[in-house]
Amino acid sequence: EVVLTQSPATLSLSPGERATLSCRASQSVRSYLVWYQQKPGQPPRLLISDASKRATGIPARFSATGSGTDFTLTISSLEPEDFAVYYCHQRSNWPLTFGGGTKLGVK
Amino acid sequence: QVQLVQSGAELKKPGTSVTVSCKASGDILTTDSFTWVRQAPGQGLEWMGWISLHNGQTEYSQQLQGRVTLTTDTSTTTGYMELRSLRSDDTAVYYCASFDYGDYWGQGTLVTVSS
Numbered sequence: 001e002v003v004l005t006q007s008p009a010t011l012s013l014s015p016g017e018r019a020t021l022s023c024r025a026s027q028s029v030r031s032y033l034v035w036y037q038q039k040p041g042q043p044p045r046l047l048i049s050d051a052s053k054r055a056t057g058i059p060a061r062f063s064a065t066g067s068g069t070d071f072t073l074t075i076s077s078l079e080p081e082d083f084a085v086y087y088c089h090q091r092s093n094w095p096l097t098f099g100g101g102t103k104l105g106v107k
Numbered sequence: 108q109v110q111l112v113q114s115g116a117e118l119k120k121p122g123t124s125v126t127v128s129c130k131a132s133g134d135i136l137t138t139d140s141f142t143w144v145r146q147a148p149g150q151g152l153e154w155m156g157w158i159s160l161h162n163g164q165t166e167y168s169q170q171l172q173g174r175v176t177l178t179t180d181t182s183t184t185t186g187y188m189e190l191r192s193l194r195s196d197d198t199a200v201y202y203c204a205s206f207d208y209g210d211y212w213g214q215g216t217l218v219t220v221s222s
Contacts, residue, residue: 001169036152038152043202043204043212043213043214043215044152044212046210049210055210085151087151087152089152089154091206094166095154095156095166095167095168095169096142096154096157096166097154098144098151098152098153098154099151100151101151101152
């Protein structure tokens, strides 16, 4: 199965700073990579589909790049509501898999 | 828009089974499949499996294969997830989701496995 490794596991930043989150796949997932944001007690919220397409209603400060095995989610200027856990998720190969998550906390 | 409504919380003993349901409403014509994901307390998301509403095709997590069965009732656009031989580490929130024409999630169902 495809293993998704997210780094860093935790990231401590201040509002206004730039966040860069990484997701690496153990084999190519082409562009079938999704990014989610999750806050406590809530289901995941779709941020990015197809590796780089912002979902409806997602602010422009969220952007993502990558294909194949290396993917990056960037939040250009952190807002207070952005502090949460972020997951990557591949929909290329069965079984589908999630990364272990990056917890973005306030510094 | 699709709404996914899941059944309520469950408390189960080790070794028993649990079935969680997920009923789709709204624009159900855009619901072709159900995906199931779970999340243990304080842990990450774990993909469990997928089932097609059209032909019943299933795909399962390697870790859960043999203990989990996904089924559907197409007449009510409801999906079911059965997990057998429950262990304490199966304690988690179980989500159903639909990714066919958007990204929709149920509210989650807490399953607690405890003697």
